Amino acid sequence: MLDLRDVTTFTETLITCSGGNTRQNQAISDEIQQQLKKHGDIPASVEGYTHAEWILMDYGDYVINIFTEKT
Numbered sequence: 001m002l003d004l005r006d007v008t009t010f011t012e013t014l015i016t017c018s019g020g021n022t023r024q025n026q027a028i029s030d031e032i033q034q035q036l037k038k039h040g041d042i043p044a045s046v047e048g049y050t051h052a053e054w055i056l057m058d059y060g061d062y063v064i065n066i067f068t069e070k071t
Helices: 022-038
Strands: 013-019 045-047 054-058 062-068
Antiparallel strands (some): 045 054
16 A cells, blocks of 8 residues: 555555456455445446456545456
8 A cells, every 4th residue: 555645646545456366356346346335435437347457446535456466
């Protein structure tokens, strides 16, 4: 997790993690969305979910990147 508040204006926090394969990345993404939705947070955009080598989830104040180990 990187605090970017004093570095850039596009987000405050960048969160990066990885899964062992594309299915695991999709499961990580699904769980993140499910848990954040409970708190009223809905992503502005989710990119890369279909191929899941790299999933980018944009929640405005924080951006989440989920990579395969290979990527």
